[in-house]
Amino acid sequence: MSAAPGAKTFVIDGVDASATPGQTILSAAREHNIFIPTLCHLEGLGDVGACRLCLVEVKGARRLLPACTTRVDEGMEVTTNSPRLADYRQMTMQLLFAERNHVCSVCVANNHCEMQSMATTLGMTHVEVPYRFPALTVDASHERFTLDHNRCILCTRCVRVCSEIEGAHTWDVMGRGIQSKVITDLDQPWGTSETCTSCGKCVQVCPTGALFQKNRTGERRGKDPSFLPYLRTMREEL
Amino acid sequence: MSEKKTLATVWLDGCSGCHMSLLDMDERLITLSSQFDLVYSPLVDQKIFPAHVDITLVEGAIGNTEDLEKIHMIRERTRILVALGDCAITGNVSALRNACGAEAMLRRVYGESAHGPAQNATGKMQDIFVQLPRLFERVQPLHDYVSIDAFVPGCPPTADTIHFALSELLAGRVPDLSGVAKFG
Amino acid sequence: MMSHEELEQTTAKVQQEQRAAGDRINVCVAAGCLSLHSDAVQKSLTDEAKKSGARCSVRGVGCMGLCSAGPVVSHEPAQAVAAEDKTTAQPTRLYGGVQPGHAAKIVASLNQEPVRELAIDTAMPFFAKQTKIVLENSGSINPESIEEYIAAGGYRALLRALHEMTPAEVVQEISASGLRGRGGAGYPTGLKWATVARAAGATKYVICNADEGDPGAFMDRSVLESDPHRVLEGMILAAYAVGASQGYIYLRAEYPLAVQRLGVAIREAKRMGLLGAEIAGTRMSLHLEIRLGAGAFVCGEETALIASIEGRRGTPQPRPPYPAESGLWNSPTLINNVETYANVSPILARGSAWYAAQGTAKSKGTKVFALSGKARNTGLIEVPMGMTLREIIFDIGGGVPAGHTFKAVQTGGPSGGCIPESLLDIPVDYDSLMQAGSIMGSGGMIVMDDSSCMVSVARFFMEFCMSESCGKCVPCRAGTAQMHGLLTRITEGVATHRDLDLLVRLCEMVGATSLCGLGQTAPNPVLSTLRYFKNEYLAHIEDKHCPAGVCECATTPAEVNA
Numbered sequence: 001m002s003a004a005p006g007a008k009t010f011v012i013d014g015v016d017a018s019a020t021p022g023q024t025i026l027s028a029a030r031e032h033n034i035f036i037p038t039l040c041h042l043e044g045l046g047d048v049g050a051c052r053l054c055l056v057e058v059k060g061a062r063r064l065l066p067a068c069t070t071r072v073d074e075g076m077e078v079t080t081n082s083p084r085l086a087d088y089r090q091m092t093m094q095l096l097f098a099e100r101n102h103v104c105s106v107c108v109a110n111n112h113c114e115m116q117s118m119a120t121t122l123g124m125t126h127v128e129v130p131y132r133f134p135a136l137t138v139d140a141s142h143e144r145f146t147l148d149h150n151r152c153i154l155c156t157r158c159v160r161v162c163s164e165i166e167g168a169h170t171w172d173v174m175g176r177g178i179q180s181k182v183i184t185d186l187d188q189p190w191g192t193s194e195t196c197t198s199c200g201k202c203v204q205v206c207p208t209g210a211l212f213q214k215n216r217t218g219e220r221r222g223k224d225p226s227f228l229p230y231l232r233t234m235r236e237e238l
Numbered sequence: 239m240s241e242k243k244t245l246a247t248v249w250l251d252g253c254s255g256c257h258m259s260l261l262d263m264d265e266r267l268i269t270l271s272s273q274f275d276l277v278y279s280p281l282v283d284q285k286i287f288p289a290h291v292d293i294t295l296v297e298g299a300i301g302n303t304e305d306l307e308k309i310h311m312i313r314e315r316t317r318i319l320v321a322l323g324d325c326a327i328t329g330n331v332s333a334l335r336n337a338c339g340a341e342a343m344l345r346r347v348y349g350e351s352a353h354g355p356a357q358n359a360t361g362k363m364q365d366i367f368v369q370l371p372r373l374f375e376r377v378q379p380l381h382d383y384v385s386i387d388a389f390v391p392g393c394p395p396t397a398d399t400i401h402f403a404l405s406e407l408l409a410g411r412v413p414d415l416s417g418v419a420k421f422g
Numbered sequence: 423m424m425s426h427e428e429l430e431q432t433t434a435k436v437q438q439e440q441r442a443a444g445d446r447i448n449v450c451v452a453a454g455c456l457s458l459h460s461d462a463v464q465k466s467l468t469d470e471a472k473k474s475g476a477r478c479s480v481r482g483v484g485c486m487g488l489c490s491a492g493p494v495v496s497h498e499p500a501q502a503v504a505a506e507d508k509t510t511a512q513p514t515r516l517y518g519g520v521q522p523g524h525a526a527k528i529v530a531s532l533n534q535e536p537v538r539e540l541a542i543d544t545a546m547p548f549f550a551k552q553t554k555i556v557l558e559n560s561g562s563i564n565p566e567s568i569e570e571y572i573a574a575g576g577y578r579a580l581l582r583a584l585h586e587m588t589p590a591e592v593v594q595e596i597s598a599s600g601l602r603g604r605g606g607a608g609y610p611t612g613l614k615w616a617t618v619a620r621a622a623g624a625t626k627y628v629i630c631n632a633d634e635g636d637p638g639a640f641m642d643r644s645v646l647e648s649d650p651h652r653v654l655e656g657m658i659l660a661a662y663a664v665g666a667s668q669g670y671i672y673l674r675a676e677y678p679l680a681v682q683r684l685g686v687a688i689r690e691a692k693r694m695g696l697l698g699a700e701i702a703g704t705r706m707s708l709h710l711e712i713r714l715g716a717g718a719f720v721c722g723e724e725t726a727l728i729a730s731i732e733g734r735r736g737t738p739q740p741r742p743p744y745p746a747e748s749g750l751w752n753s754p755t756l757i758n759n760v761e762t763y764a765n766v767s768p769i770l771a772r773g774s775a776w777y778a779a780q781g782t783a784k785s786k787g788t789k790v791f792a793l794s795g796k797a798r799n800t801g802l803i804e805v806p807m808g809m810t811l812r813e814i815i816f817d818i819g820g821g822v823p824a825g826h827t828f829k830a831v832q833t834g835g836p837s838g839g840c841i842p843e844s845l846l847d848i849p850v851d852y853d854s855l856m857q858a859g860s861i862m863g864s865g866g867m868i869v870m871d872d873s874s875c876m877v878s879v880a881r882f883f884m885e886f887c888m889s890e891s892c893g894k895c896v897p898c899r900a901g902t903a904q905m906h907g908l909l910t911r912i913t914e915g916v917a918t919h920r921d922l923d924l925l926v927r928l929c930e931m932v933g934a935t936s937l938c939g940l941g942q943t944a945p946n947p948v949l950s951t952l953r954y955f956k957n958e959y960l961a962h963i964e965d966k967h968c969p970a971g972v973c974e975c976a977t978t979p980a981e982v983n984a
């Protein structure tokens with residue numbers, strides 16, 4: 001095998017594999033067509049390790065490690081799926097579904113939602129933890145977009161794309177713990193934001209029905225964040 | 239071939255859409271029907287839930303005192319209890335009122351509308367509808383109250399999904415929809 | 423420029439002044455006693471001393487430990503102040519519950535018998551069983567006087583290290599001492615220093631973690647309020663060892679007295695040439711700044727703390743990279759706890775062998791605890807590692823008050839657990855506490871008697887974790903809220919066995935998958951109470967009854983469905 005200079009060899013799910021220096025387990029796994037579930041990760045954005053779906057077992061490591069932020073080390077032995085991981089991942093999905101109000105049948109993102117399809121992929125058939133049913137608001141003050149806190153999973157993709165790519169830093173997270181929420185500018189209606197350029201990037205990267213474009217219905221509700229890696233690459237080449 | 243299985247279907251706090259989807263199986267339903275006796279259902283005339291049922295499909299969530307009594311009774315009398323559709327599994331549309339509570343919902347629907355009933359002594363909307371089962375503050379999924387043997391998500395679950403689930407049940411297996419079933 | 427000779431001169435001058443001043447009356451003006459208005463006591467003692475013309479001085483000092491007896495005042499007879507050998511000197515008298523009205527009596531008693539009704543027995547096990555290293559100066563020097571710290575032996579270790587040791591030798595001494603981090607996790611300090619020292623980077627930082635946020639903990643606060651120079655000296659030594667020239671002390675804004683005293687200490691140390699550029703005439707420089715935390719518990723977690731210093735939202739980040747490799751502004755950063763730094767100067771002054779001789783095989787030295795709850799004597803104590811919990815609670819703490827029986831001791835705060843009577847003979851060290859399902863933590867120690875409901879205790883800590891969770895990762899943000907909800911159901915007597923099973927599953931999942939220590943350890947109070955007091959959980963669930971009579975359990979099925 002002719003490896004690139006500095007390439008790391010490692011074992012993933014029992015298969016010998018290689019990674020470029022600094023490459024994450026997630027990125028290397030995808031190159032080898034190994035599926036690791038993710039929600040907060042998005043190609044082209046910085047990683048935060050927040051959703052914990054991508055946790056994998058690494059031989060010799062004391063704890064489970066997030067594949068999206070952990071870099072491949074020489075000789076690493078990674079296991080991406082096990083009964084324990086599957087159980088934790090399902091529980092993570094359950095916690096998300098119970099945290100806010102997800103009513104897929106009447107949601108703008110129905111059939112176009114990464115969270116909804118992830119629940120199917122991970123085999124979630126019901127939610128064992130009690131639903132919290134919090135009273136949350138919807139901000140429809142922006143002329144083109146709407147924010148529905150009921151569907152937000154606090155993945156911070158919107159925060160990251162707006163600050164890392166658009167450079168507007170309109171979004172941020174306010175509050176702590178279960179009270180956390182995304183806000184625009186200084187927690188003011190999105191429509192009154194002075195930093196928002198209305199570029200729509202946050203809407204395209206939002207994995208759920210929390211951010212959506214007004215007047216888009218049916219099959220046109222789908223989102224397309226594929227512009228991100230291109231933008232990144234183009235900027236890096238400049 | 240073994241004896242025919244007894245099948246019941248129940249409609250609690252739901253829109254009847256799940257039952258419609260059941261009927262959407264069309265001729266496949268007729269094929270399957272040779273394998274079961276429908277002993278209780280909104281679709282048939284039987285008024286009393288039998289003492290022993292092999293399989294019960296329940297549509298809808300638990301929203302009031304009557305739903306709760308029923309689900310406990312049904313659980314006792316059923317071997318395999320199936321939660322059919324999102325309302326039964328998550329609360330779904332029926333639980334949309336949970337964020338504001340029963341009283342606020344009643345007030346909005348009946349109290350603030352132009353021809354709503356007059357105010358009563360307690361000032362509580364619930365007390366106007368004394369003849370009706372009392373609403374719980376929160377609508378909840380079935381498994382919050384009783385143990386459920388199989389979950390068939392969807393709003394409604396597609397006819398194909400129900401067909402798969404029912405076929406499995408009739409073949410004596412508990413349908414496992416993980417990896418297939420989708421909410422919504 | 424400060425030299426050894428100058429330190430000795432300062433020492434001689436302070437001692438001379440102290441001898442000339444005669445008897446010494448020390449009033450505790452640390453936060454505990456100050457909250458009981460010990461400043462008024464100090465004032466009336468000062469006035470009284472002046473009025474009577476007695477040959478004595480009145481000074482404010484740091485915590486003397488027995489905070490439950492506050493306001494605390496000590497009286498050192500002139501002969502004892504002057505004595506070279508303190509062991510044969512007249513004993514210091516200790517008074518508790520001192521009010522401004524007692525001033526005249528105390529001043530009048532200087533050459534007479536002690537004031538009986540205020541006297542605290544200094545021979546009692548509370549004092550006799552302690553070993554003081556970190557707290558050796560607490561309560562005996564004026565925390566706002568650098569001269570008094572120097573007279574007590576301070577800054578000698580620093581000057582010796584700067585002039586006679588290489589940075590590597592300093593790291594070696596700390597490694598050899600076996601010192602482990604006192605901020606909670608017990609990571610070997612020498613190893614951490616060596617990593618930072620080895621890390622590539624032109625700029626390195628040292629940080630002192632003084633964010634102390636555990637409920638019931640006040641060890642770090644007390645050290646900073648009582649002996650701030652000890653912490654500064656430790657930090658300067660650390661900076662020398664790892665090659666840092668800039669440092670931060672991250673301190674809770676809720677500790678205004680500590681902020682003020684640390685500010686004074688930094689100014690004084692600079693004035694003396696012990697801090698800032700070219701320390702003591704060497705090429706070593708260290709600039710220290712205080713950064714105030716806004717009271718978020720999670721900002722005590724090292725990566726969140728660093729984010730906060732950088733001006734970002736204080737949320738933890740996945741490690742690796744560890745701060746030692748890439749910390750503040752992506753530079754190698756040493757971050758240690760207040761008490762960890764407070765141990766450094768004694769280790770270098772007296773040698774690693776002396777330090778390593780105390781404690782157990784894997785936990786060296788002493789540990790400061792904030793002893794609180796249902797014990798007769800509560801306050802700040804320092805004991806050698808390896809002392810049993812029983813000795814701490816029943817000898818030092820004096821046991822639980824009459825009419826009650828001991829039930830459990832909680833260590834480690836929201837990350838720790840409850841240890842039952844049957845395990846009281848385990849030694850207090852990192853590993854034994856961990857085995858018992860708790861942790862050493864930063865030093866909170868809460869004694870509980872039969873009036874405590876262990877489910878409520880678990881719920882209290884879960885509530886703390888839930889509201890202090892930063893909200894970044896799913897298991898901690900949503901999981902702590904769910905666990906809190908389930909615990910609430912149990913205390914309300916409406917929970918089922920299904921709820922309990924779910925609680926246990928969530929404990930395991932949240933512990934295994936959370937991003938930082940807050941979520942990873944949040945289940946500990948639940949797991950440890952389930953391990954030792956499961957019967958209390960079952961009583962709430964099966965009998966709708968709280969054995970301790972704390973919880974109001976629902977009694978009718980109607981309430982259950984409401």
Ligand SMILES: Cc1cc2nc3c(=O)[nH]c(=O)nc-3n(C[C@H](O)[C@H](O)[C@H](O)COP(=O)(O)O)c2cc1C
Nearest residue numbers: 603604605631633634722723724758759762939940
């Ligand atoms: C939620 C959380 C809160 C923490 N709070 C503190 C604190 O208040 N003080 C502290 O010294 N360490 C705290 N720590 C531990 C620090 O992350 C870090 O391990 C410590 O400062 C290292 O110092 P040491 O090695 O001297 O113990 C906390 C950790 C977590 C996870």
Ligand code: SF4
Nearest residue numbers: 102103104107113209
């Ligand atoms: S955001 Fe996704 S998971 Fe949530 S309700 Fe909408 S479709 Fe369902």
Ligand code: SF4
Nearest residue numbers: 162196197199200202
């Ligand atoms: S539309 Fe663009 S600028 Fe406005 S908040 Fe979204 S990403 Fe930021």
Ligand code: SF4
Nearest residue numbers: 152153155156158206
């Ligand atoms: S609004 Fe969308 S992108 Fe932003 S945090 Fe919520 S779910 Fe993620």
Ligand code: SF4
Nearest residue numbers: 252253255323324325
């Ligand atoms: S799940 Fe959907 S279709 Fe079925 S009862 Fe509920 S709302 Fe109607």
Ligand code: SF4
Nearest residue numbers: 892894895898938941
């Ligand atoms: S474990 Fe809790 S405190 Fe730590 S990062 Fe996750 S949410 Fe924040």
Ligand code: FES
Nearest residue numbers: 049051052054068
């Ligand atoms: S994708 Fe790695 S933690 Fe979310």
Ligand code: FES
Nearest residue numbers: 450454455485486
């Ligand atoms: S605060 Fe005064 S003795 Fe502790």
